[in-house]
Amino acid sequence: xxxxxxxxxxxxxxxxxxxxxxxxxxxxxxxxxxxxxxxxxxxxxxxxxxxxxxxxxxxxxxxxxxxxxxxxxxxxxxxxxxxxxxxxxxxxxxxxxxxxxxxxxxxxxxxxxxxxxxxxxxxxxxxxxxxxxxxxxxxxxxxxxxxxxxxxxxxxxxxxxxxxxx
Ligand SMILES: [Zn+2]
Numbered sequence: 001x002x003x004x005x006x007x008x009x010x011x012x013x014x015x016x017x018x019x020x021x022x023x024x025x026x027x028x029x030x031x032x033x034x035x036x037x038x039x040x041x042x043x044x045x046x047x048x049x050x051x052x053x054x055x056x057x058x059x060x061x062x063x064x065x066x067x068x069x070x071x072x073x074x075x076x077x078x079x080x081x082x083x084x085x086x087x088x089x090x091x092x093x094x095x096x097x098x099x100x101x102x103x104x105x106x107x108x109x110x111x112x113x114x115x116x117x118x119x120x121x122x123x124x125x126x127x128x129x130x131x132x133x134x135x136x137x138x139x140x141x142x143x144x145x146x147x148x149x150x151x152x153x154x155x156x157x158x159x160x161x162x163x164x165x166x
Pocket of ligand 1: 083086132134135137
């Protein structure tokens with residue numbers, strides 16, 4: 001009898017654990033859908049007309065530019081990096097550092113809420129994709145291996161960015 005109770009307890013524990021995982025997955029999906037409701041809404045044709053081919057590939061198709069080739073990779077002027085899709089300010093030059101990875105890297109967003117994060121399971125990896133919070137344009141990914149106090153490394157495609165010098 002004791003063994004049966006123990007077995008039931010274990011079985012119940014694993015069921016509730018499974019249920020919790022499913023709930024988390026549902027919440028994740030829900031927040032992703034919510035995040036798709038951006039201020040800037042344009043049709044695919046409008047984006048194609050506005051953006052260069054490379055900007056469109058990165059911002060709208062979550063492409064990645066070849067490392068070391070981007071305009072802002074080794075760019076250290078003072079100013080503000082804005083979204084190439086909608087002009088929203090995303091990063092300050094104060095937060096930029098050379099991560100030696102071939103893409104512009106920042107340790108924080110310019111203001112909380114400017115950037116939206118989404119789980120990215122593509123290419124057999126589990127990464128955190130970053131999107132412009134205003135238009136939903138793909139920027140790159142954020143990693144937890146940053147060398148500064150924030151511990152974050154926002155790895156961004158130059159094609160996703162414009163720059164306004166101070
Ligand atoms: Zn944007």
